[in-house]
Amino acid sequence: MYIHIHRIEYDQVSVKLAEFSREGVDKLRAIGGGKWDPNGKFWRFPCTEEKLRQLAECFPETEITFDGLTVSPKVTEDEQLMPTLERMLTSALKLKGYSLKTSKAYRGHVRRYLQNLAGYLELKGPGTLKEEELESAIIDSSRAKQYTLQLLEQGHSPAYVNQAISALRFLAVEVFKQPSEQTKYIRPKKEKKLPYVLSEQEVLRVIQAPTNLKHRTMLYLAYASGLRVSEVVRLKITDIDPERGILRVRQGKGKKDRHTLLSQTAWDMIKKYVKAERLSTSLWLFPGQHPGSHLHERSLQKVFKEALQTSGVMKQVGIHVLRHSFATHLLENGTDLRYIQELLGHANPSTTERYTHVSTKNLKRIQSPLDRILRDRDPRGE
Structure with missing residues (x-):
């Protein structure tokens, strides 16, 4: 008995039986937390790792791969990473309102630290760790320092290591209830990288490259509104307000x-696309392959990559470059930084100020000394 699982909203998944059977329906009902969607003809379940594992246990014939996570019901005692701790960590992340991506990243960092700690203590596996051993290791700044040094030696970026430290600190403060002043770890210095930006003509070449109307509409919106890839795929038709000229x-x-x-x-472009696709009653502006789901972020990233190749723009950039270009082009055309910050949704003004370092507006006014020397030497430019 097989099931199909797909994300339909930020915190929900759709579950559909490959073939209808009363036994399958009874299993879904027994799991709890699910709700039948009569419009989409599927079951809605909360998008949690625990719920996915319950589904895997009820339908062992199905290997569930979801957002890069393979959920299997066959977990040995030695492979279990302290299930009680896992549930406590997941609950704390949810209560604090952390996003699904951040929660997944933090859980991954904690698992890797537990595996590393088990090896350091020469234990059989993470499942044999005692709570006091873990709590002691979390508080021990020298042990954490040794672990972060290992990560750096393995070639991980300072940003990755900083996130690992944040995950361990969250575990210590929010799960083990340790005083925050006792869990201050030495963080590697952050890399200061400037965002890549395309010129206005390069942007046009890229977003006009797709012949597919849906693909072109998505790229137009990503640049014209300065959207993140996750924001483009999750747009709903009701989020568009053409009379006020805004997107919500x-x-x-x-x-x-x-x-x-x-x-x-x-x-x-949106009007042409909606008319061609007959999406007037659709929930999502860019629906995915499965009923009730929106397009996956990776699909849009692939669309951009193909458009970049077709356009002939020879730069190694991702789709986020359209958002960077949106901000930089606004700045170069005289838009105040404060307005750009609001449009991008930046909480910190310093994040928006990065674009002043990549803007060429003032640089174009400065003449290279080489050009000046050669011009003075030969006024005719020969």
């Missing part, structure tokens, strides 16, 4: 709603 971004990064620009050109 619901629960963007940091779980914040905001308004951003809706360009007339992008709106014209």
